Amino acid sequence: MNFKVLCSDLDGTLLSTKNDVSEFTVSEINRIKENLRIILVSARMPKSMAYLQKRMAIQENPIICYNGALILENDKELSSTMVSSENTELLNTLCQSYQIKLGLYCKDEWCVSETSERVKKEVFNTKANPIFESTEQTIERWGKRNRGPHKIMLMGTKVSMDQITQKLADGFSNYINYYRSNDTLIEIAPKSVSKLSAIKSLLKPNESLDEVIAFGDNYNDIEMLKHVGFGVAVENARKEVKDIAKKVTLSNTEHGVAQFIKDHL
Template sequence: MNYTILCSDLDGTLLTTKSDVSKITISEIKRIKDKTQIILVSARMPKAMRYIQEDLGILQEPIICYNGALILEDDKEISSTIITTNQLEIIYKLAQKQQIKLGLYYKDEWYVEEDSERVQKEKKHTKVDPVFKNIETVLKEWKKKDVGAHKVMLMGTKESADYAFSQLQQTLSKELNIYRSNDTLIELAPKSVSKLSAIKELLKNNDTLENVISFGDNYNDIDMLQYTGCGVAVGNAREEVKRIANATTLKNTQDGVAHYIKQHL
């Protein structure tokens, strides 16, 4: 099959380290980018993706941010879907009760109330600095502007995250996608969008999903891998992801995406 579009997740997939693509990945992407459109698809904010686009020589291509909640092309907004301030207020009250810290993301804005080990990790891995601001103040400002969040990160302990996850499933699961990133982190995104829906939005000319090859490692990659022409899981992917993939390549730390491109594209 002649794949005209390659879509790849970043963290745990295309990125060999926590923040960068390897030289071999850059080389393989540059080898095929004139005949294959390369679209980066991530839960990250735009600013945390552009430096990777630059390294790969694909700044002219669109990016799918926040798991599909924001799509940009040439820095122009193709699509934007937000978590409303009403929903955010419910989340904030729950977080306060459980002493969970929130990270709010809108376009290239990232708000947190205080510094922490988790915030420092995010800064290091994404090369983006947050704005330290009272979350209640942010929500009031957003309400006046009629904007919301493209993504929410809840940062707690295992116990508080367990409780919050259960409560969120009961109250907001019909409206939001609720991902458990790890024992202490929960990510929230609008339910009406996904990586797959964003890819569909970017299809042009005679291209269909059959023309797309995709790479991923985590739960939020499943639809993308399952319904594109060829879905490839990296070796470190969750078992559920590997089960639905058409193929499995090496781990991200072993340049799995570059290895598969070199062998098949």
């Protein structure tokens, strides 16, 4: 297999644990990085990706953060797309009626109204600490700087997530992309961005989408895996992801991406 670009999701895909890549993965990335550009593509914030870039010694490459809403190269913003403060306020009002909490993300700021088991897990998984303030305060503070969130995380119960999903489809589908991370979480990004659109924007004149190989596990990876030259799902991926992938490798905890690289690249 001959490719020029390798793109990989992080959580549940490249990461063998909740917050790190394995030595096997580091070794395989180091082996191929002179011949392929390695681009990390994630829903994470920049600083929660930078330490992984450093660990694999691929800091010279761009990173795609927040499912494509923010693209950085050496800390320089190549692209930045935010949910408007007006739409964020409307979403917050809707969520309040379902007792759903919001996590708001803008570049390297992560803001939540209170701590919870979910917040503690994210601190551990991403090695980032939140700012504690009310959602209304965050929206107002960012609004004064003409900024909005690159990503919004809805945190609730399975029942509340089931209930609000149709409301999002009815009232917000023209403004946002959303997908269910799990039973109690929904991730929201600006409508105009995706992992695939971000990858396309980073291709050099001598690179084509057919020369991109990508790895993923979740709903937000489907479009990417479907349209690049070769899309690979890890064994622990959702069924819908495995169904559209050209190949399925071992699970993330079995270092599936690294094993595929070793066997085929």
